[in-house]
Amino acid sequence: MDAELDELLAAIGPRLRALRHERGMTLEALSAVTGISVSGLSRLESGKRRPTLELLIPIARAHRVALDRLIDAPATGDPRVHLTPRRHRDGSVLVPLTEYPGRLQVFKQVIAPKPRRLVSHPGYEWLFVLAGELLLVLGEREITLGPGEVAEFDTAEPHWFGPSSDRTVEILHIHGPRGDKARVRASPA
Template identity: 85%
Template sequence: MDAELEQTLTAIGPRLRSLRRDRGMTLEALSAATGISVSGLSRIESGKRRPTLELLIPLARAHRVALDQLIAAPATGDPRVHLTPRRHRHGSVLVPLTRYPGRLQVFKQVIAPRPRRFVTHAGYEWLFVLAGELLLVLGERELTLRPGEVAEFDTAEPHWFGPSGDRAVEILHIFGPQGEKAQVRARPAGLRNHRGD
């Protein structure tokens, strides 16, 4: 085994221990979440047991991190993120900017005019308008957001958003589980129709 691979494998245990402690998890709680015995987890964290893929996948899920982040995979030499746009009916385009399931998800969206269809689900959304005008409907309230304006809301409330007129709108869209809200340092108070001047 080459030295670089040995170093990568040796660093996994301490990284797992640090990750678990940062999240305030006990070995018992992590064992319940992953199905890996407490003694097995302890041996992995102390470096006495080599983590296999079958062990790392449930650990990555439990900690809600990507597998390559968990093992600190070396860079491939190409720093570019290769984005794959998803085209939807009505001409809308969604470009995922993150790849970490279960954590905050970031998308760039170009939304073409579309019919209103209210939805509710668990989570929290944050919308930043890049170009065009976005109509956000939260229950009975209708708000128009222009470039540079931000809205954030709990997705348990019935909601819909799309272009305010007959032209597409371009937004950054952040979605996360409840409690993982985007931290915005400066924004208009509340969800008012505000230009942010």
């Protein structure tokens, strides 16, 4: 067997353990759902048992994830978009729509009510409200935006944004970490 395949197989066990912990499941609970013994699951997670499709398919089903997430298969030019939401304890959800370190980053966010805390950092941001009302605080100014409205600002200015009420707000959020600004190439006549 080649070294690359050995490395791929060796990484599966720790990935399975991390996924189970992320889901808050015990070995016993996963065993009950998959029909795989607790000791079999433990040996699989520790790398003492070789992963097979017969073992991985029930685990993928139990966690409701694609099989390729368990094995971290190399990219094959798959045209589907694989989004991994990041859920926060406060009920907010962040979905990265791009993965370009150092370049423009695009997110879809559902923001739950949260305390105001002004921050500043290098970059430039655009916020487009999809649903709900967004309160944007820029220094001393407060701006309320509704669906279809956009704000753009330099993130060196102290800022905060979140729902304007006790309801969530859904936005598209674009961040240019190097201060990149949009270049408008077409506009209404």
